[in-house]
Amino acid sequence: MASVYDSVEVPEDGAAIEVVDAESDDLEVPDNPIIPIIYGDGIGTDVGPAAQTVLQAAAEATGREINWMRVFAGESAREKYDENLPEDTINAMKEFKVSIKGPLTTPVGAGFRSLNVALRKRLDLYTNMRPTFHLDGVPSPVSRPDQMDMVTFRENTEDVYAGIEWEAGTEEVEQVREFIEQEMGYDETIHDGPVGIGIKPISEFGTKRLVRKAIDYALEHDRDSVTLVHKGNIMKFTEGTFRDWGYEVAEEYGEEVITEDTLWEERDGEPPEDAVVVNDRIADNMLQQILTRTPQYDVLAMPNLNGDYLSDACGAQIGGLGIAPGANIGDGLFLAEPVHGSAPKYAGQDKVNPTAMILSGRIMLEYMGWDDAADLIRNALEETITSKQVTYDIERQISGGTKLSTSDFAGKVADTIYDLA
Template sequence: MSYEHIDVPSEGTKVTYDEDADELDVPDDPIVPILYGDGIGSDVGPATQKVLNTAAEETGHEINWMRVYAGESAVERYDENLPQETVDAMEEYRVSIKGPLTTPVGAGFRSLNVALRKRLDLFANVRPAYCLDGVEEISPVKDPEEMDMIMFRENTEDVYAGIEWEAGTDEVEQVREFVENEMGYDEIIYDGPVGIGVKPITEFGTKRLVREAIDYALESEKHNTVTLVHKGNIMKFTEGQFRDWGYEVAEEEYGDEVITEDTLWEERDGEQPEDAVVVNDRIADNMLQQMLTRTDEYDVLALPNLNGDYLSDSAGAQVGGLGFAPGANFGTGKVLAEPVHGSAPKYEGQDKVNPTAMILSGRLMFDYIGWEDAADLVLEGVNQAVAAKKVTYDFHRQMEGGEKLATSEYAQVVADNIEDLA
């Protein structure tokens, strides 16, 4: 495929997907689209490339980067925020990474990030939360090292794909009339202005998300529970169905590899088999509490979209904040890595902000394509930098005796650590 504003590298090989085997074919020299994004993306993007290049080279690989555009950088080239050829390039080359995007007011998108995920059908937003060495000093909790969770957040449904009608419009009055007169629910809508919204949660979307979470736990050496997090006690036919459909996947598709929490206690007296994953469920507000009080009891969480947003940010706060919060979007044979944080435009171009979240998102990308050695080097390179208190301003201002580094300087320290480790 040819592109108008995207320069395809003259060297490198395309990552391909074998649909029959359900696996990627990843060469040692892949072409990888990278979208710097808006605001601080111009700082954290190049810093991330430096670190990922070093880890790849030290493990016998070579990344051939291909710049793609969305947000402000796309408006300059295409006069639109999300050009189709950016979506096409990420679809064609399968493995991508991006920085933060700002959705301008009146852009026609509820969120550029959400729009990109939906167009690529990246149905699982995967957000790990774990404690790096040295974070204990600045964490707001007593034992942040107990945090080691990975959240599988459904990416395409819930309120992010819902419909809203604005108070005072003809449309909202039509919906009100239908709900009150046709459906007979007049007691739930008070007189006066009202905004109304609906949210979809489907069996298809729920089950493929829960499968992804369970498969991850089965392949993991340290995660052996999957918790379905929902508000099904109140929203019985959306989030309650999420829970029920999740249990259906566990009980009907995995045999003895997966057991429910009820089975664990009723038939095994709480003794978990070494080769099985336990699936349980928790109400979302209770889970927020248990994330603090029983942190070490939870491994993999599977959540509807909004719950996943809230809980992943809360988990990240326990282990350093959004500057250290990585993420990646998984689809069928494709991945788009992206940090959790936003674009922070007031810091754009200052070579100041923390690039760790995007760097560790690159680590997730490496894991996804089977470059475990490179992923391990990225994590340990970051670990050593933070443990040595060689950090950017956001961490430096909270710790004693650290060395404050610019974004580019920090990336160089991490890259140097990787070279020493290899």
């Protein structure tokens, strides 16, 4: 192996996934890949093994095998390494290319910085991709959850998540205030008294590579549109420029991609066959449109904070974050992770719904080119849920359901996979 690991074991069987073309995510995937997995904090110790059970069943049912490599971050890493994010974990994810993780706890207002953000930055996983679709049988707060079928592409390394800020009452924030007011001339912008100040960088480089991922995905998966979501009417030189740079990327594709303006000005609203339409929407309006005009949108591309809001709002329409999957993608690197948090009060109770992490693993299998295994997972989940054999969160919302533990639900889905194969 290329890397040396201090405190983790590399499976003796199995082989590493190789990258053929990083920019196009072209991989060479063996039938027995080594895949690092972080169970995570809180309920991660429940949903991590549950997801493994289902993913392994899907692999075996299609004549393959996953060789799991347990790596650590968060609480488990502090116990083993006395640090939150050891080099063993980073090295494993770099070497084996495709990984999956459970939720990691991030304190609010104090404590260590977000480990989720740290992983994305260390590995340059600049795209957060979240497909949002409804599973038959899952209760939803909207009347037509089946209309929700969007994929959000959220820039992962810039915007407010870059974390450039200064605390109220410190010498540093006063230096920033003085510079803004005296050197830059914005003397009526900041109220007197204690103030916290932050800045949000949005770059041409970060924007364009994110929008390319979104457009490439739309073309590859026969999606009709890519919508740039921004607050450029207010933040003109950050989010407004995000929109402008996004349209510049669209122009690179020639006839494959057409803007909404061109669509109406030159084609009377009739798009070319197999072309992707790129448009843009203001973020607050988009939060309304995903409810009122759900079928009109396919792929959303946006800065980090907008992506956080919009992807969670999309998840609400299909039943909540407990079933919402996600993945972080760079050039030739992939890390699947569920959208939900660590929910420490339920940790170790074997009761929570593992569907979000299972579906995150399904995205991972699709990324690896194992579409047949990925299809088995979705079909088995829907069959299990429609049979009303579900975890407590769904059972309490339906009549006539059978409540299963986390592990029993995963076992039922795995059995169904073998039956369907």
